[in-house]
Amino acid sequence: MAPAFDLITILGHTAGGKTAIAARVAHALGGEVISADSRQVYRGMTIGTGKDHDDYLVDGARVPVHLVDIRAAGEEYNVFEFQRDFLAVYSSLKEAGTVPVMCGGSGMYIESVLRQYEMLHVPVNQPLRDELEGKDMEELIAILGSHRALHNQTDTTTRKRAVRAIEIAAHMEASGEVPAEVPLIRSLTIGISHERDRRRQRITSRLRSRLEQGMIEEARELLRNGVSHEKLEYYGLEYKYLSRYLSGALTYDEMFTRLNTAIHRFAKRQMTYFRGMERRGIPITWLPGEASPEENVRRIVDLFSGRG
Secondary structure: OOOOOOEEEEEEOOOOOHHHHHHHHHHHHOOEEEEOOOOOOEEOOOOOOOOOHHHHEEOOEEOOEEOOOOEEEOEOOOHHHHHHHHHHHHHHHHHOOOOEEEEEOOHHHHHHHHOOOOOOOOOOOHHHHHHHOOOOHHHHHHHHHOOOOOOOOOOOOOHHHHHHHHHHHHHHHHHOOOOOOOOOOOEEEEEEEOOHHHHHHHHHHHHHHHHHHOHHHHHHHHHHOOOOHHHHHHHOHHHHHHHHHHOOOOOHHHHHHHHHHHHHHHHHHHHHHHHHHHHOOOOOEEEEOOOOHHHHHHHHHHHHOOOO
8 A cells, every 4th residue: 555645754943853863764764864954955064054964874874865965155045946956856766666754944945845835936136125125014015915926935024035025926927937836745744842941951052062063163164265254144043153253243152152042042933933834734743852763763654654
């Protein structure tokens, strides 16, 4: 009997241990992992983005992982490119009879696949952005609503998203382009979550560990290789605060405290986004991060195999 699912998706907040579980699930099923992390696509950004390569070594065998280290540091990568790259890998794995396991914490990337976002490659329209620069959110929402063809992502919770949605809508009207059809993918979607205090402890502990592993030197090397401070700010979180420390704007203690706080807030936003995905129709089976990896892996394999 054919499985009820085309894909296993494992998501969760940062420092939750989802990568290790995804790798073990893929190993158990003879599958491969497709990363859904917006920053792990960049080469040379290993410690700061949490590329836990050792997690992919299971029982002496290395589990293949895709969409990691596919872009040079300093470039930009977006949801459209992720969806395109994901579908190419996904189709290849399915044709080979290999179970794809998507793993990550970038909610919009994951949702673009699971909710079949119809997307276009839309270049930056700087004159339009300049025109929108002085407008408040109410005006941006009104402008967005004036377009007949709106992009799927009309999220107006931030100015950045509203401006991008207007940019996409304007491009569609001017070009007449139609988004490519995205296949329906039946996903067994698993969430790994820790209790609040445990989550905070894991985040702080991992940050200390990454700094000890050489995260500052990694950021310094990126700067030496031509990645600007401005671009490090663009990548956010670790690189944003490391950049400010290396430029002398923050002391080490200030950098650590502010970065630690920022990561805690980011984890909270991730969980808020995942709860929103549930409200938008994506069922997520939540498993406790406090359980042993073996127990969670067994539970996921049983659910995928129809024994859950």
